[in-house]
Amino acid sequence: MKAYLADRYGGLEVMRLGELPEPVAGKGEVVVAVIATSINPIDWKLRAGMLRFLPGARFPRAFGTEFSGVIHELGPGVQGWAVGDPVYGISVTALGRQGSHAERVAVPASALRRKPEALSHDDAATLTVAALTALNGLRLCGDLAGKSVLVNGATGGVGHFAVQIAKAKGARVTAVCSAANAPFARELGADAVLDYRVDDVTKRDDKFDVVFDAHGHLGFGVACRVLATRGCYVTPLGEPRVLLRSLVQNLFGRRKLLIGNVRSEPQDYAEIEGLVASGAVHPHIAREFSLDQAHEAFALQEKGGVPGKVVVRVTPGRRERRVSGLDT
Ligand SMILES: NC(=O)c1ccc[n+]([C@@H]2O[C@H](COP(=O)([O-])OP(=O)(O)OC[C@H]3O[C@@H](n4cnc5c(N)ncnc54)[C@H](OP(=O)(O)O)[C@@H]3O)[C@@H](O)[C@H]2O)c1
Structure with a gap:
């Protein structure tokens, strides 16, 4: 599958668009077909080698800690979910797991939240982290x-x-x-x-x-x-x-x-979904890029000055909401 990945620790120069083996859903896991994902500082901190002393990291390696998409495959023992369910959630890449800057990502079923219909995949991909x-x-x-x-x-x-x-x-x-x-x-x-x-x-x-x-x-x-x-x-x-x-x-x-760390309990998701649904909180997407343009997306985010979030739209499709302009 297509992924935006790093070949070793370093700066933007170690990253490229490439191929990774298809993820497999292990026990209690699901594979999600990623529709949208976003970029967070943890992605380039890990790429720079921040947690290189922890075991588990293998290259080539895709980062990406939050995503929105649909369930593609269920692993053994997963209950309450079905292939095709719209979900969003978190992929913890710190210990070397492949992340969501890819066409598909395997995560524990416990890391998923059912995506409300009214919440777009683009917005959902900015919420978890x-x-x-x-x-x-x-x-x-x-x-x-x-x-x-x-x-x-x-x-x-x-x-x-x-x-x-x-x-x-x-x-x-x-x-x-x-x-x-x-x-x-x-x-x-x-x-x-x-x-x-x-x-x-x-x-x-x-x-x-x-x-x-x-x-x-x-x-x-x-x-x-x-x-x-x-x-x-x-x-x-x-x-x-x-x-x-x-x-x-x-x-x-x-x-x-x-x-203040990420906390992603069901009540946290429910509260943020409520704030978004009421209009009190609006995820601001400064720019949206395709997976093919992920290098550009990273360069923009790492440069700084971005208002809100940068989203990488992995599955091409109709843009779900207007995004603001940002000079690059
Ligand atoms: N513990 C956790 O669970 C967790 C979760 C998420 C994030 N984080 C961490 O939180 C930090 C922020 O994440 P983020 O996603 O918000 O990053 P971000 O989108 O890059 O935002 C950083 C913000 O800091 C501003 N800034 C830059 N220099 C500044 C200065 N000297 N004084 C005040 N503000 C300054 C930037 O403004 P301009 O761009 O306009 O210069 C930008 O608005 C990162 O270190 C990230 O790793 C931790």
Whole structure:
């Protein structure tokens, strides 16, 4: 089958369109025919060798952690699903599994969610990683009604969902993004917008109840300068030293250091689907590419500046929804 794959660890230069053996559904697994998939920073972090010390990785290797499609094959022991069912979900590639930047992907049946009819495959392919990370990270902060939330990296994959979810939960949101994406941040509902190249958010007098660091590089110590006394700092980058610090901080400190990871329980899917169905959250697809154009898609996403998500449409077909223009 056709896949966009890496031949070894490295930069974009190690990636190419090629062929991988057909995936086989093992016990408790299904093979999904991928219709749409998206690109996340984890894809190029893995390609760069971030988790190369973990066993299991073999090359050539396709990345891609989220997808939407239809069930192609059921493995032994799988119940409750049928070939042809529309699904979306997560393919955990960190341990070397082949990912969803391919025509088909094998995943445990437990990693699937039935796709609501009203949710397009393109939108569904953006939800599992970025939206569920934003949802989970903000949930850890408790009731957001009337609270002030600073979202750092507010217009990227995670950030653009965080702004919309925080607004939907009644928060006042200050978005930190590049100047070029400031109009987009306002469209998302941000009450105030700061340019990270001009405004040093940590030198402001304002205090925030929540600092949601979608970019992930502000750091707890620095964020504390603008964090209210009982405020929460959330990062999606749970590196070991951050994890260790959070354990100590959350035991003894008044401000909380929280790690917001993807959480994909049925109730998480139900909540994000509800927010999307109500119109409170809108997955923003900046550009859509075919699998043949995946190299271009990666180059754009890695360059930065993308408002929202980049989708790779694996199964050619009618574009399901309008996507915004983005100069490349
Ligand atoms: N733990 C988890 O489960 C999990 C899940 C998802 C993501 N993550 C991690 O979360 C991070 C963000 O993911 P993403 O998908 O949102 O990435 P992304 O789409 O590339 O977005 C990154 C955002 O950060 C902004 N940014 C760049 N430099 C900045 C700076 N100096 N200050 C403030 N903002 C800055 C970018 O703005 P411009 O593009 O306008 O410059 C962009 O909006 C990544 O490190 C990713 O690996 C973790």
